[in-house]
Amino acid sequence: MLRYICNRLLQLIPILFAISLIVFIIIQLPPGDFLTTYVEQLRLTGTEVADSTIANLKAQYGLDQPLYAQYLLWMKNMILHGDLGTSIQWNMPVSEVIGDRLMLTIIISLISLIVVWAIAIPIGIYSATHQYSFGDYFFSFIGFIGLAVPGFLIALILVYIVFTQTGVSITGLFSPEYQGAPWSWDKVWNMLPRLAIPVVIIGMSGTAGLIRITRGMLLDELSKQYVITARAKGVAEQKLLFKYPVRMAINPLISTIGWTLPALISGEAIVSIVLNLPTTGPVLLKALMVQDMYLAGSFLLILSVLTVCGTLISDILLAALDPRIRFGGVNR
Amino acid sequence: MKKITPYLLAVSLMLVTVLTACESTGVNTPVSDSEVVKPADSAQPADQPVQAQGNTADYKQSPFLDGKGLPPVQDRLPKEPKLTNELPKDALDYQIGTYGGTLRTVRTDVISDSDLFIIENEPLVNTPGVLGEEITPNVVQSYQVSDDQQVFTFMLREGLRWSDGKPVTIDDVKFAVEDVLFNKELTPTLPLWLVSSSDETGKPFTFEVVDEHTFKISFDKPYGGFLIQLAVQGWKGYTDFLKPKHYLQQFHVKYTPLAELEPLIKSAGFQPGEWVNLFVSKDVLNNEITQPKAVGFPVLSPYIQVKAGDVIEFERNPYYFKVDSAGNQLPYIDKLQSTLVQNIEMVNLKILAGEVDHSYEFISIPKVPLLKENEQKGGYKVYINNLHRTANDIHLNLTYNDPVWRKVVRDVRFREALNLGLDKNEIVDTVFYGFAKPSEIESIEHNVEKANQILDEIGLKKGADGLRLGPDGNVFTIPFEISSANSDYIVLAQLVAEQWKQLGLDVTLKQIDGALWTTRNKANELKATIAFTPGPVQWARTEWGQNTWAPLWDQWWNSGGKLGEEPPQEAKDLFQAIFALRELSLEEALVKRNDIRTKIGDQYWYFIHSEDIAAPVAVNARIGNISDKGWGIAQNFAGEQWFFNK
Numbered sequence: 001m002l003r004y005i006c007n008r009l010l011q012l013i014p015i016l017f018a019i020s021l022i023v024f025i026i027i028q029l030p031p032g033d034f035l036t037t038y039v040e041q042l043r044l045t046g047t048e049v050a051d052s053t054i055a056n057l058k059a060q061y062g063l064d065q066p067l068y069a070q071y072l073l074w075m076k077n078m079i080l081h082g083d084l085g086t087s088i089q090w091n092m093p094v095s096e097v098i099g100d101r102l103m104l105t106i107i108i109s110l111i112s113l114i115v116v117w118a119i120a121i122p123i124g125i126y127s128a129t130h131q132y133s134f135g136d137y138f139f140s141f142i143g144f145i146g147l148a149v150p151g152f153l154i155a156l157i158l159v160y161i162v163f164t165q166t167g168v169s170i171t172g173l174f175s176p177e178y179q180g181a182p183w184s185w186d187k188v189w190n191m192l193p194r195l196a197i198p199v200v201i202i203g204m205s206g207t208a209g210l211i212r213i214t215r216g217m218l219l220d221e222l223s224k225q226y227v228i229t230a231r232a233k234g235v236a237e238q239k240l241l242f243k244y245p246v247r248m249a250i251n252p253l254i255s256t257i258g259w260t261l262p263a264l265i266s267g268e269a270i271v272s273i274v275l276n277l278p279t280t281g282p283v284l285l286k287a288l289m290v291q292d293m294y295l296a297g298s299f300l301l302i303l304s305v306l307t308v309c310g311t312l313i314s315d316i317l318l319a320a321l322d323p324r325i326r327f328g329g330v331n332r
Numbered sequence: 333m334k335k336i337t338p339y340l341l342a343v344s345l346m347l348v349t350v351l352t353a354c355e356s357t358g359v360n361t362p363v364s365d366s367e368v369v370k371p372a373d374s375a376q377p378a379d380q381p382v383q384a385q386g387n388t389a390d391y392k393q394s395p396f397l398d399g400k401g402l403p404p405v406q407d408r409l410p411k412e413p414k415l416t417n418e419l420p421k422d423a424l425d426y427q428i429g430t431y432g433g434t435l436r437t438v439r440t441d442v443i444s445d446s447d448l449f450i451i452e453n454e455p456l457v458n459t460p461g462v463l464g465e466e467i468t469p470n471v472v473q474s475y476q477v478s479d480d481q482q483v484f485t486f487m488l489r490e491g492l493r494w495s496d497g498k499p500v501t502i503d504d505v506k507f508a509v510e511d512v513l514f515n516k517e518l519t520p521t522l523p524l525w526l527v528s529s530s531d532e533t534g535k536p537f538t539f540e541v542v543d544e545h546t547f548k549i550s551f552d553k554p555y556g557g558f559l560i561q562l563a564v565q566g567w568k569g570y571t572d573f574l575k576p577k578h579y580l581q582q583f584h585v586k587y588t589p590l591a592e593l594e595p596l597i598k599s600a601g602f603q604p605g606e607w608v609n610l611f612v613s614k615d616v617l618n619n620e621i622t623q624p625k626a627v628g629f630p631v632l633s634p635y636i637q638v639k640a641g642d643v644i645e646f647e648r649n650p651y652y653f654k655v656d657s658a659g660n661q662l663p664y665i666d667k668l669q670s671t672l673v674q675n676i677e678m679v680n681l682k683i684l685a686g687e688v689d690h691s692y693e694f695i696s697i698p699k700v701p702l703l704k705e706n707e708q709k710g711g712y713k714v715y716i717n718n719l720h721r722t723a724n725d726i727h728l729n730l731t732y733n734d735p736v737w738r739k740v741v742r743d744v745r746f747r748e749a750l751n752l753g754l755d756k757n758e759i760v761d762t763v764f765y766g767f768a769k770p771s772e773i774e775s776i777e778h779n780v781e782k783a784n785q786i787l788d789e790i791g792l793k794k795g796a797d798g799l800r801l802g803p804d805g806n807v808f809t810i811p812f813e814i815s816s817a818n819s820d821y822i823v824l825a826q827l828v829a830e831q832w833k834q835l836g837l838d839v840t841l842k843q844i845d846g847a848l849w850t851t852r853n854k855a856n857e858l859k860a861t862i863a864f865t866p867g868p869v870q871w872a873r874t875e876w877g878q879n880t881w882a883p884l885w886d887q888w889w890n891s892g893g894k895l896g897e898e899p900p901q902e903a904k905d906l907f908q909a910i911f912a913l914r915e916l917s918l919e920e921a922l923v924k925r926n927d928i929r930t931k932i933g934d935q936y937w938y939f940i941h942s943e944d945i946a947a948p949v950a951v952n953a954r955i956g957n958i959s960d961k962g963w964g965i966a967q968n969f970a971g972e973q974w975f976f977n978k
Binding site: 030031032036037039040041042049050051052053055056057059060077083086089090091092159163167168169171272273274276277278282286291 | 441442443444518519520521522523601602606608609612613617619623624625640642673674675678681682684685686687709845846847848849850851
C-alpha cells in the first residue's frame with residue numbers, strides 16, 4: 001500500500017509539470033498581454049499613458065522577455081523559493097492574493113460537502129427504501145429542481161427577495177466593519193451566519209445529484225440476491241441495510257472525491273460572483289480575463305494539484321472501503 | 333502683494349460677516365498673451381482666504397486630526413493656501429462644509445478605483461469645471477506665460493508640504509525633471525506633450541531653475557496649449573514635474589550606489605542591476621494612487637492611502653494645501669473607503685441598499701429609472717451631469733488596406749449618404765433613453781430617399797438580392813467589429829446596422845474582446861467600428877478619433893511622414909487645425925475649435941450622432957457641494973469639497 005502511494009506521488013511530478021506548461025501557454029494564447037489590457041482600460045477612462053511608462057512596466061513585469069524565459073523564471077522561483085510570482089493585476093505576491101481566499105474557499109467547500117452528504121445520503125436511503133411513496137416523490141421533485149436550476153439563478157432570486165423584503169444586500173461574507181480586518185473570533189462569528197446562504201446554494205445541485213445517485217445505487221443493490229439471502233437468514237432489516245447495500249451505494253461518492261474538490265473550488269465561481277464572496281473563483285476568472293499569467297497559472301496549478309490529490313485519496317479510500325477492490329489484485 | 337493688503341483686510345472683514353454666503357470659486361481671467369503674473373489668489377482679492385495675510389491663527393482643521401501630535405494647522409498649510417475652485421460659480425453654489433465622515437465607493441477592478449483617482453488627482457494648474465476655458469494655479473502658487481507662448485514660469489507655494497510633513501522644494505522639481513524625465517534609462521522616450529511639436533521637428537522642453545521657488549519650462553516653438561495639457565489632458569497630475577525626492581532618492585542610482593540598491597532589487601524580485609525596475613515599482617504616478625505601493629508614499633493629494641487590499645482605505649492628508657473661503661482646511665470628509673465587488677450588477681445592488689456614497693463610472697443610463705425609483709429608500713440621489721466626451725462615435729477606416737473599400741469610403745458623398753441614413757433621434761432615444769441630443773456637428777437630416785439617390789449616383793448599384801455592389805461587382809460589406817469593453821457599443825452598433833441596411837448596404841456585426849480590438853486597431857485591421865472621441869466636446873484634446881478612422885494617416889502625421897501614408901489635403905488641413913491647438917493661447921484655441929467642428933461637418937470624417945450625453949452619478953443624498961450642472965467628471969474632481977450634511 002505504502003509503495004502504491006509513493007508511486008502515485010512520484011507520478012504527480014511529470015503530470016504537474018506538463019499541466020504547468022500547458023496552462024502557461026494557453027493563458028498567453030490570446031492576443032496582447034496584461035499591459036495591452038491595462039492600457040486599454042486606462043484609454044477607456046481617458047487617461048494617457050506615456051510610451052516610456054509602458055516600456056518601464058513591461059520591463060518591471062518581465063513582459064519584454066520571450067515566453068520561455070517568463071516560464072522558466074516562474075518555475076525557477078517556484079521550485080527554489082516557493083515563490084509563485086507576482087500578480088501583475090494586483091501588484092502583490094500571488095501567495096498574498098490567494099492566501100485568505102483559498103482558505104475561505106476551502107472552508108465553504110468543506111462545509112458544503114459535509115452538508116451535501118449529511119442531507120443527501122439519508123434522503124437517498126429513505127427514497128430507495130420507500131420507493132414510490134409520497135416522501136420519495138416529494139424529494140425527487142425537490143431534487144429535480146435542485147438539479148435543473150443553476151445555482152447562480154437561485155442566488156440571484158435569493159438576493160432579490162432578501163433585498164426587496166428587508167432592504168439589505170446580502171453580499172459578501174462579512175459585515176463592513178470586519179472586511180479586511182485581521183482574523184479573530186469575532187470575525188468568525190460574524191462570518192458563520194453569512195456562510196449559510198452560499199453553503200446552501202453551492203451545495204444544492206450537489207445534494208440533488210447525490211440523492212438521485214444514492215437512490216439509484218441502493219435500489220440496484222436492494223434487489224440483489226445477497227440482500228434476499230441475508231433477509232431470508234433473518235438479519236435485522238436495519239443492520240442488513242447499513243451493513244451491505246448502503247456501503248455499496250455510497251461507493252460513487254468516494255470515487256468522485258477526486259473531482260469534487262476542484263469542482264467545489266472552481267465551480268462556485270459564478271455563485272461567488274453573484275453573491276460577491278471573497279473566494280478564489282472570481283479572482284481566477286478575472287486573472288484569466290486580463291492575462292495575469294502568474295496569478296492564473298498558479299491558481300490552475302493549485303487546482304490541478306487538488307484534482308490529482310483528490311483522485312489519489314479517493315483511490316486509497318475506495319481500496320480501504322470496498323473489499324472487492326482491495327482484494328482485486330491479490331487473486332492474480 | 334503688499335499693495336493689495338489694505339484691500340484684502342477690508343474684504344476679509346466683509347467675508348467674516350457674510351461667511352455663510354461665501355463663494356469660493358476662484359475666477360481668474362483667462363490667460364492672456366501678455367506677460368501676466370498670476371499669483372494664485374490675488375487676481376480676484378475677493379477670493380482670498382480669510383486671514384491669509386497676517387493673522388493665520390484662524391485656519392481650522394478637522395477634529396479628526398486633533399490630538400494626533402501634529403504641528404498646528406497654519407504651520408502645515410502653505411503660506412498662501414489654494415482657495416478651492418474646482419467648479420465654476422454657475423455650476424456650483426458653494427457651501428462651507430462641516431468635517432467628518434467616510435466616503436464609501438465600490439470598484440470592480442482590483443487596484444484601480446476611478447472615483448477615487450479623480451478625487452485624488454491634483455494637477456499643477458487646474459481648470460474649473462474641467463472646461464479648459466480658464467486656467468488657475470493649483471499645486472503651484474502662480475504661473476507666467478511669455479508673450480510668444482514659449483516660456484512657462486511656475487512658482488511653487490512657499491511652505492507647501494508632502495503628506496509626511498517634508499517641505500516641497502525646488503529640488504523635488506529638479507529630481508522629477510533631471511533625474512527622471514531626462515534620465516534615458518527611466519524615460520527612454522519623452523512623452524509627446526513635453527515636446528515642442530508633434531512632428532519630427534519637435535524638441536524636448538528645456539528646464540531652468542530660477543530661484544528656490546521658481547522654475548521655467550521652455551519650448552523652441554509657441555506651445556500655448558501647454559497649460560491645458562498640464563491641467564486636464566489625459567487627467568495629468570503633478571507627478572510629472574514633482575516627485576518626493578527625499579523618499580525616492582533611496583531607489584535612484586544617482587543618489588544611492590548600485591551596490592546598496594542590490595539587496596532592495598533582489599527583495600523586490602528583480603534581476604541584479606535592474607534599478608530602473610526597482611524605481612518604477614516604488615514611484616507612484618498620479619493614476620497609481622489606489623495601488624498597494626501607494627501606501628506610505630508622500631503625496632500632495634487630499635487623501636493618503638493607509639490600507640491596501642480588498643478594501644482600500646484612505647485618510648485625510650494633514651498637509652493638504654487647499655482651504656475654503658472660511659479658512660477650513662480641506663477636505664471636509666475624513667476618510668475614503670473603496671470596496672472590491674465582483675461585478676457591476678453588485679454595484680447597483682449596493683447603491684440601492686445605500687451602501688455606496690458615490691459612484692460615477694458604473695451608473696449607466698438604462699439603470700437610471702431603477703435607481704431613481706429607490707432613491708428615497710436607499711438614501712442617495714442620482715444627479716444627471718454631462719459627459720466630457722461624445723459617446724461611442726461611428727468610424728469607417730479610411731486607410732484600410734483594400735482598394736475597393738478605400739475607393740468607396742473615401743468618397744465624401746458616400747459618407748454624406750451614410751450620415752443621411754442615420755436616424756440620430758432614434759439613436760438618442762434607443763441608446764441614451766433621450767438623455768442626449770442629436771449632434772449637429774454633422775447634419776442631423778435623416779433622409780433615406782436622398783441617401784439612396786446619392787448611393788445610386790456614385791455607382792453603388794443594387795444587385796439581384798437588393799444589396800449594393802462595390803466597384804468590383806461584389807457585394808459591398810461594412811463589417812463592424814465592436815469591442816466588448818463597453819456595453820453601450822453593441823446596442824448602438826445593432827441600431828446603426830439596421831439603419832444602414834435601409835440603404836441597401838450589407839452591414840455585419842461582430843463583438844470582439846477589448847484587447848483584440850486594440851491589437852487589430854493598431855495593425856490597421858478594423859474596417860468599421862465604434863469608439864469614443866473626447867475632441868468635439870473637450871476641445872483641448874488632440875484625440876478626434878483619427879487613430880481609428882484613419883490609422884495610417886495618423887501614423888504619418890505623428891511620425892513626421894516616416895510611417896503610414898500621406899493623407900489627402902483635406903485631412904491634412906484637419907490634422908493641422910487639431911494640432912495647432914497646441915500652439916494657441918486659450919482664447920484663440922476656443923475659436924479654432926469651431927473651425928475643427930466645421931471641418932468635420934463638411935467632410936463626415938467619422939459619424940458623431942449624439943452630444944450632451946448624460947453622465948448619471950449616484951451620490952449619498954447627505955453629501956453637499958454637488959450639483960447637476962456641468963460635467964460629471966468635474967464634480968468628481970471636486971471631491972475635497974464634498975461634505976456630509978448633518
